């Protein structure tokens with residue numbers, strides 16, 4: 032399996048397990064994300080953690096070896112829409128969702144992490160919204176969520192620079208909730224959360240979800256998906272993807 036879902040003591044953990052391809056997202060991972068949000072909606076789950084296998088990569092975004100076959104706006108839109116819906120469902124779970132960024136997160140990998148409430152970033156991890164290098168925007172909702180999470184200039188800079196940021200830079204610009212320098216740092220973060228009963232966390236998350244509904248977050252994500260699908264169809268995007276795939280085949 033390309034992913035695992037484990038549950039213990041009310042904590043549900045989703046692990047992407049495709050390290051050979053830097054945990055890139057294919058249709059099976061999207062299936063897994065949909066399974067996660069269905070399962071996490073059950074009453075006994077009070078916290079979700081999203082992470083990945085190994086320590087090289089959290090997620091390198093969409094699997095270009097698969098998704099490069101999508102050539103037109105009409106072909107790209109369904110994939111982008113499906114993953115954006117899974118991430119919106121993840122974001123609007125009425126429980127805390129933590130991205131444990133165990134390694135490099137780029138493109139859609141940053142979108143997955145930004146859909147989470149918290150980002151605990153390992154000190155060696157480098158992360159970036161690199162979609163711009165492929166002449167597209169984010170397309171799973173991550174750009175919309177970044178403008179929600181960061182102060183405007185930091186969000187626009189992270190999207191527009193399309194580069195890898197170090198963990199320290201991510202702590203400075205506010206994307207990293209905490210830089211993880213030892214396993215103890217994760218335990219401290221989780222134990223602090225557990226001092227407050229789940230119903231309080233749920234009530235606060237419901238407060239955020241009300242704000243997102245009142246500000247049409249879902250509609251803003253849809254506009255992001257549509258714009259990405261338009262850019263996806265352009266020759267410049269296909270040429271950039273071919274260059275990446277040919278580079279790695281050299």
Ligand SMILES: CC[C@H](C(=O)O)C(=O)SCCNC(=O)CCNC(=O)[C@H](O)C(C)(C)COP(=O)(O)OP(=O)(O)OC[C@H]1O[C@@H](n2cnc3c(N)ncnc32)[C@H](O)[C@@H]1OP(=O)(O)O
Nearest residue numbers: 051052053055091092093094095096138139169170171279
């Ligand atoms: C679908 C849309 C979505 C969105 O945002 O809407 C997207 O995410 S678009 C895709 C954006 N992602 C990228 O452009 C990242 C591409 N990958 C990289 O930049 C690097 O691989 C990196 C920085 C993640 C890791 O670099 P490193 O040097 O550690 O590893 P390699 O580059 O040698 O990669 C190892 C191996 O994995 C393959 N690989 C990595 N990422 C992807 C990917 N996203 N899709 C397909 N394949 C990927 C790479 O080709 C290498 O394969 P190999 O056969 O071993 O040469």
